[in-house]
Amino acid sequence: MNKLTTVVGLSFAIFFLIGLATTLTRSMMIGFIDVIPVYLLMGIAIAMMIYEAFFDKS
Numbered sequence: 001m002n003k004l005t006t007v008v009g010l011s012f013a014i015f016f017l018i019g020l021a022t023t024l025t026r027s028m029m030i031g032f033i034d035v036i037p038v039y040l041l042m043g044i045a046i047a048m049m050i051y052e053a054f055f056d057k058s
Contacts, residue, residue: 006053008056010049010050012036013046013049014046014049017042017045018042019045020042021035021038021039021042024038
């Protein structure tokens with residue numbers, strides 16, 4: 001049960017962050033080069049969430 005709630009919570013957070021990053025690319029005023037730092041930060045945040053949820057057992 002604990003693993004299931006972790007996966008569900010992570011999936012909600014990941015879908016939110018990916019949706020937030022992809023809405024920036026839909027704007028005509030913002031180019032892809034401007035959004036690359038956002039994608040990098042979202043990728044780092046998602047990787048840190050997954051690491052903390054599954055691999056950090058201290």
